[in-house]
Amino acid sequence: MKFKKTEETFFRWLMILSTSVIVAGLLLIISSIIYKGLPALSWEMLSQTPKGGFYFGKEGGILNAIIGSLYLSVGATFLALLIGLPVALYMNIFLKKHNRIVNIIRFFLDLSWGIPSIVYGAFGFTMMIYFGLQSSLLAGMITVSLFIIPIMIRAMDEVLKTVPIGLMEASFSLGSTKSETAFKVFLKQCFTGLVTAILLSFGRAIGDAASVLFTTGYTDNIPQSLGEPTATLPLAIFFQLSSPIPEVKARAYASALVLTVIILIISISARLLSKRYNKHKIKF
Amino acid sequence: MNGTPKIIIRNLNVSIGKQQILRNINVQVPENKITVLLGPSGCGKTTLLKTLNRLTDLYEDVNLKGSIIIDNEDILNTNSDITMLRKKMGLLSQRPYPLPMSIFDNVAYGLRISGIRKKKILQEKVRHYLEQASLWDEVFDRLKDPASKLSIGQQQRLCLARGLAVDPEIILADEPTSALDPISSQAIEEKFMELKQNYTIVVVTHILRQARRIADHVVFMYLGDVIEQGPAAEIFSNPKMDRTKQYFKGAFN
Ligand SMILES: Nc1ncnc2c1ncn2[C@@H]1O[C@H](COP(=O)(O)OP(=O)(O)OP(=O)(O)O)[C@@H](O)[C@H]1O
Numbered sequence: 001m002k003f004k005k006t007e008e009t010f011f012r013w014l015m016i017l018s019t020s021v022i023v024a025g026l027l028l029i030i031s032s033i034i035y036k037g038l039p040a041l042s043w044e045m046l047s048q049t050p051k052g053g054f055y056f057g058k059e060g061g062i063l064n065a066i067i068g069s070l071y072l073s074v075g076a077t078f079l080a081l082l083i084g085l086p087v088a089l090y091m092n093i094f095l096k097k098h099n100r101i102v103n104i105i106r107f108f109l110d111l112s113w114g115i116p117s118i119v120y121g122a123f124g125f126t127m128m129i130y131f132g133l134q135s136s137l138l139a140g141m142i143t144v145s146l147f148i149i150p151i152m153i154r155a156m157d158e159v160l161k162t163v164p165i166g167l168m169e170a171s172f173s174l175g176s177t178k179s180e181t182a183f184k185v186f187l188k189q190c191f192t193g194l195v196t197a198i199l200l201s202f203g204r205a206i207g208d209a210a211s212v213l214f215t216t217g218y219t220d221n222i223p224q225s226l227g228e229p230t231a232t233l234p235l236a237i238f239f240q241l242s243s244p245i246p247e248v249k250a251r252a253y254a255s256a257l258v259l260t261v262i263i264l265i266i267s268i269s270a271r272l273l274s275k276r277y278n279k280h281k282i283k284f
Numbered sequence: 285m286n287g288t289p290k291i292i293i294r295n296l297n298v299s300i301g302k303q304q305i306l307r308n309i310n311v312q313v314p315e316n317k318i319t320v321l322l323g324p325s326g327c328g329k330t331t332l333l334k335t336l337n338r339l340t341d342l343y344e345d346v347n348l349k350g351s352i353i354i355d356n357e358d359i360l361n362t363n364s365d366i367t368m369l370r371k372k373m374g375l376l377s378q379r380p381y382p383l384p385m386s387i388f389d390n391v392a393y394g395l396r397i398s399g400i401r402k403k404k405i406l407q408e409k410v411r412h413y414l415e416q417a418s419l420w421d422e423v424f425d426r427l428k429d430p431a432s433k434l435s436i437g438q439q440q441r442l443c444l445a446r447g448l449a450v451d452p453e454i455i456l457a458d459e460p461t462s463a464l465d466p467i468s469s470q471a472i473e474e475k476f477m478e479l480k481q482n483y484t485i486v487v488v489t490h491i492l493r494q495a496r497r498i499a500d501h502v503v504f505m506y507l508g509d510v511i512e513q514g515p516a517a518e519i520f521s522n523p524k525m526d527r528t529k530q531y532f533k534g535a536f537n
């Protein structure tokens with residue numbers, strides 16, 4: 001009896017400890033970005049394109065990278081959604097009785113989740129050369145979408161998996177087809193979770209540097225079409241950090257702050273939005 | 285057999301993987317009567333009910349042999365649309381699963397997927413079926429609320445209304461009162477007694493007293509076999525098989 005109690009206390013403290021390590025680490029990263037980035041951040045930086053070459057002179061801003069990153073990740077997330085959502089629904093509704101096949105698909109998706117994004121970048125680059133395309137916004141979108149599709153499908157899959165079979169049976173017994181069950185019942189039941197899956201993928205898309213390194217190119221201009229190259233925030237941070245000039249280095253933290261704030265704004269607004277649609281969810 | 289059969293089950297064998305779940309079932313379900321499937325836990329009542337609706341299609345490695353004939357059609361060996369076949373049957377499951385939408389939309393769901401779009405007609409029908417399920421008085425002023433906010437007993441009646449709205453000929457109910465308090469249970473039982481004028485009803489239960497109250501026809505199952513079946517009066521007053529006698533005495537449950 002005494003031992004049980006000690007055991008309880010031990011594991012409780014272990015959990016508290018590990019939770020605090022994670023939270024503290026996160027706070028440390030965010031506060032160092034704010035601490036180093038905020039002084040370098042200015043309206044000029046947000047509203048202007050860079051002046052002064054590749055390594056980002058001290059003048060001008062990162063507007064091209066902000067807009068480029070938004071274009072790129074919104075486009076890539078949209079492409080991934082077009083493919084990812086149907087696949088996730090297919091796995092959980094149409095293949096319901098073929099558990100073995102679904103598990104094999106899951107296995108391969110998890111494998112491709114583990115492939116580093118630079119490999120997707122290299123693959124995209126090879127494809128571009130093969131088709132004779134130059135580095136562009138479109139090439140970047142396609143490459144990034146390839147990279148986030150497995151992430152999105154598995155995140156959605158985990159959500160759809162939680163729908164109890166009884167709800168599916170209820171839908172079928174009312175005479176719905178599989179597609180009706182998918183789009184009228186599963187989507188409603190899982191709406192919040194699916195939005196979270198999309199967000200997760202968006203976060204990966206906007207934060208990744210390696211897959212866009214070869215595929216989107218780099219430019220000081222804001223892209224006007226899908227065929228033009230574009231700058232992105234992760235690459236801007238990469239270039240600024242590697243600059244020998246201290247002022248430019250400080251700007252890397254400002255860029256990182258901008259990236260963090262964008263992700264924060266999108267997460268919060270999507271959560272608020274999805275909360276409105278959550279009220280019909282059946283809790284089991 | 286009393287009355288004309290609505291469902292005829294012949295030599296039905298169901299196995300999942302290597303496990304045989306139903307063995308050589310021969311049952312006739314009379315039209316416009318309440319047929320009760322009775323038997324101890326795990327004997328295959330739910331499986332039999334789901335086979336009638338082809339919901340067993342959702343399970344991995346199921347193997348169905350034999351035939352189930354409804355309106356001259358063998359639903360296990362048919363080319364016609366399973367979706368249409370399922371519309372013939374309303375299902376009440378062991379615990380209620382309302383759809384993730386409002387009370388109104390739950391009842392309107394089946395109407396909408398069969399093509400009814402006019403708001404006026406939808407409103408009339410939703411009201412009609414909610415009244416049928418004795419739920420209207422409790423929800424008429426909050427039809428837009430999520431169905432998940434209803435109590436379990438109300439949810440079960442909502443599922444009944446939703447099932448009736450598809451205009452089925454058969455009602456399949458799997459221990460429909462197992463999650464309900466005595467008063468809600470009684471309401472459902474009374475509803476069934478009323479509905480049997482227009483519907484053929486199959487109810488699974490292992491509450492013997494409930495079976496006595498509502499059954500016209502009884503099918504007693506044990507470990508995947510049908511042991512005995514016949515008109516309720518006969519089976520309850522004069523069971524022929526030892527297993528049935530034991531069960532009625534409460535020897536196992
Ligand atoms: N999907 C499944 N896969 C494997 N075995 C199953 C499956 N569903 C049911 N069974 C088995 O089939 C047998 C009958 O189950 P069923 O649910 O039909 O019993 P039941 O009579 O409805 O019992 P209860 O009164 O407890 O609901 C059980 O032995 C069960 O383990």
Ligand SMILES: [Mg+2]
Pocket residue numbers: 329330331378458
């Ligand atoms: Mg059961």
